[in-house]
Amino acid sequence: MTTISLKDVKKSYGNLRVIHGVSVDIHDSEFIVVVGPSGCGKSTLLRMIAGLEDISEGEVCIDGKVVNHLEPMDRNIAMVFQNYALYPHMSVFDNIAYSLKIAKTSKAEIKQRVQETAELLQLGDYLDRKPRQLSGGQRQRVAMGRAIVRRPSVFLFDEPLSNLDAKLRVQMRLEIKRLQRQLGITSVFVTHDQVEAMTLGDKLMVLNDGRVEQFGTPVELYQKPRSIFVAQFIGSPSMNIVPVSEGHRLPNGAVVDHAVPKPQHTGELSLGIRPEHIDIEPASDVRFLIEMAEQLGANTLIHGVLEGSSAPLVVSLPGLHTLESLDASIGLRFQPENCHWFDTATGDRL
Amino acid sequence: MAGMVERNGAGTIISHVGLIFGIAIVCFPIYLAIVASTVEQKDIVSPPLPLLPGGHFIENYKKALLSGVNIPVWRMLVNSTIMAMGIAIGKIVISLLSAFAIVYFRFPLRTFFFWMIFLTLMLPVEVRIVPTFEVIANFGMLNSYTGLILPLIASATATFLFRQFFMTVPDEIAEAARVDGAKPMRFFFDILLPMSRTNIAALFVILFIYGWNQYLWPLLITTDPEMNTIVMGIKQMFPSGDDLADWPVIMATALLAMLPPVLVVVFMQNLFIKGLVDAEK
């Protein structure tokens, strides 16, 4: 049973503030993914939870206890690092056993627990090897083993999959998810990859420039992004953001379909629509000039502009299409229930 | 291997002749010393110089080792070994610890201390020899191993080497150890030290030879022949006044003086080449 709560946590390096007050409650056994572009402060936040970085302001609580001044060891956390950070001169066994040795666990118990962990991660045959004799995926597993063997109350992951090739990444992703479920350990996982975030997290925290843009389940973030930033960051391909002027006109002058609910709002508006929520409707006066088609297999991404303007748009059509099989200019319909409205100036959802 | 100059018959012969000639020039004096250590005194003082080894090898070396001129050579060898080992190990221990402090700890005046260590690079033993002598004399450390070793033990060069090495160790490794619960000294002994072992081996060779070859300092602070080191001891073997130098014994001593550094190089080279190969696999 472990909960984590951050209370207005801030971090500054000298005069440079990199975390601007993050507050969040993480429940027992939850898998939280912190996602955001590179340099937004994900690692810094994670390292403050770990105890590797001082907390400038605010409180980090684990199980209701303020741990601001506790060493990582005394917070009972385990961390998996991006570059694995295995001890190069130690065998896999010793790497996994190191924390137990420090904790003065008996030899017999160390042996038993390391073996158990190795089995769980299919590392049984590699216990005598040195890290340099392992493949990337195996090293990743050793790093996981090192974290699991201690039976910590919190797992922290800092982009642990970013050094693996695409296929292995998907495989390890599933494995991490499975292990976390199986062990039921509260986890915080940092990544810049939104697909990883969507598939792994029970909840996602979207971080932008040291601020939480939104915290919620993957579905919430996908369906109700709270800002243009989240809207464009979550989902692949990312959401189209189209400026809409007075009278709900698109940049090319076409009036957006009347069924699209329009908010009562003065000031500049932006319409957000995901590529998969746009249909072809030959009769529509929202005309789309096709420039390029990317065939992904199950669907095709069509890149182009709204006819009569330079506003780019991406449309995802099910099935396979080519430039030749489509007209150069097609009519589009935005699914009204999937339109998002944003204030252009603040980026906030309306 | 790419980039290697193409081999052809004439080139190979010329380069081999050149190399052999160079080796011959370097080795000839050593060969002469070997010859001189196997003949009798009278063969050396009457020209021509013998060019072939004589039959007194065992006799000369026995005399050198067991009685020497002022003091048996075995005694000087022991002294030199203690001093060279003391200097090499002491330098390594101290520089490992100071590099560890400089790289991994934030303490007040850290940069100041760093530059102070840097400054001592500019002060070799010879420059500070008078005040150092004064200090050692006042502490009553003349004619002692402590006096021989202590003033030579601090090493800015080795500290720098280890500092550079420690800075290449990823921060994440130190952090992983911290998360695993290792306190700083535990991290130092369990992780940093084993990771530095090839550097330590290489440095040991260099520092052992440095210590072994010390001349001026032992000359100053050892007045008792019992404490002579071999490198300075050879010089002491030359008689003052009209006596004849006992060349065969002196040559035998010189060759014996060369032996330990050679052994250290040969033995340690194996060890650290193994380390290097291991690390690259």
Ligand SMILES: Nc1ncnc2c1ncn2[C@@H]1O[C@H](COP(=O)(O)OP(=O)(O)O)[C@@H](O)[C@H]1O
């Ligand atoms: N030790 C440090 N000193 C100064 N600035 C730092 C330090 N560590 C990180 N930063 C800054 O903090 C910001 C967030 O860094 P980080 O948490 O590593 O980002 P992320 O992991 O999201 O890529 C970056 O702009 C980075 O330059």
Ligand SMILES: [Mg+2]
């Ligand atoms: Mg990072």
